[in-house]
Amino acid sequence: MLRSIATVSISGTLPEKLSAIAAAGYQGVEIFENDLLYYTGTPAEIRTLADDLGLKITLFQPFRDFEGESREQFAANLERARRKFALMHELGCDTLLLCSNVSPHCSADFDLQVADLRALATLAEQENIRIGYEALAWGTHVNHWYQAWERVKAVNSPAMGIVLDSFHVLSLGDNLKRLDDVPLESITFLQLADAPLMKMDVLEWSRHFRCFPGQGELPLIEFASELTRRGYRGPWSLEIFNDGFRASPNGATAKDGYRSLLWLEEQTRQALGQTDADLFTSRPLPQWHGMEFIEFAASPSDAKKLGMMLAGMGFRQTGMHRSKQVALWCNGEARVVINYQPHSWADHFYQRHGVSLCAMALRVSDSASVIARARAYGYATWQGEAGPNESTIPAVCAPDGSLIYLIDENQNIYTQDFNLTPDENPGGFTGIDHLALGMEADSRDNWVMFFRSVFGFVLEHEQTMPDPYGLVRSLAVQSPQGNIRFALNISQSRATQIARSVACYQGAGLQHAAFSCRDLSQAPPFASSIALPVPANYYDDLVARFGQPEMMATLKQQQILYDRDAQGGEFFHRYSWPFSEGRFFFELTERREGYAQYGAANAAVRLSAMQYRQLL
């Protein structure tokens, strides 16, 4: 498998891009013409640069607006092609991508288009160059891949085939079902890009919102499987136009792209049930069993405050680490660790980020397979210091530098390391329902790749929620079993709570942690100093939306928020005031009848109420 990426996908100057691409592990690179135009050296120098880095120049692109132009323009176009072919010889690249014509004036005459393309193919034959014709989704007359194929078939030259670009095919809701009509040697090149589903002009969507396979919502696995099933074994090349990628450090982006190819290969291999294909494979995904605990880094005084807050919600301290300043707080199966050990890794985290989530632990059927997957996908893993007779728990480093511990199904991690007082556990909570993590807008894609590739988590469609001073965009990822859930939140506005946390604490971190219980109406209310009051207007609106005035009156009395989905699933929840400087808060939830959302409709109520307190 030759893994390749287009230079347009990452930031930097051309030499910087090539270095980052080679360092990430790719064997091939598509040179985007603009990168070459702005480079001060010659094409031959670029060829040497690539050679020295062990990179094959898989493609030169784009060549535009060729077929169906006026005869005068056609002559000029052929001359333009000659010059580009000469450049490609110097560059050491034999494949050119030709985009379908997007000019509003170009001719719709099939035969004329074919004659033009044939002239180009004839020239290419003489020059030992291959042309891949790509249907841009906004092409004037050729916008579906099959239309490109019909023309290429009519040209009937060994020098001309089609380029399949997943974005152009899938953004129009098209598929590769008719690929059986195309001989393998006529598929010149394959470009891969994903994207979130958006209702917007396809050109804008393509130029600004593409992302790596697995980070978006297009059916990339079906796409790659169809091609592989048909026998395509040429390069897989990423071509991503993305505003965030252009503005982010190129090393991390290039690496994520490489991971996305590995991920897509692994998924494709699985979809095809194939063992002989030259596709990446790693250890099988484990079964996830839930979130075992979350761990806060704190100072001793903050640890005390946080403990008081947890106590006000119904938690009790049920353990103290034998050798470290690490307290375990529990209610039922919901566990919170507060780490205030001086001069430790957690202390270091606290110094950088304030009171924050420095680690979490996930329970899993096979921790070793997750560690092996993390390594295979190029993520750092961690095995912390342990005192004598203390257990060591393996961990993976998350994109923000926090740790995700992995705990095997039947492993008891508490008795060895903690002095426990389990009788103190009040019981009632069933676990950790979800975590909402705030992050810089440009770093969310790193998290998505991490959760998808290493953990095999799945994505939901992004939702937009109000904050009193802007909008927050929330993307949910969860384990396939649905028992570990995260909301990854970003905001473009400078005034939202996320933005302020990002600015003040070097990364936003945890926004809230939600614990779950079986019957919220039976759970003791939060202490009054902690419970977030809900405006009466909210309950009037609930009655207007859902009816059931009696139930709503009870909810009002208990200060419980409510949501219902289209299938009749119900969500009951209660919020706390934010901790300390307002960085995070807690939530207690009850889900009924398969409700799988997060009560987004109620976020505005919470956010405004919190703001009110900050103004006091």
Ligand SMILES: O=C(O)c1ccc(O)c(O)c1
């Ligand atoms: O947006 C474009 O113009 C453009 C250019 C070349 C490509 O391969 C492509 O997919 C899009």
Ligand SMILES: [Mg+2]
């Ligand atoms: Mg393309």
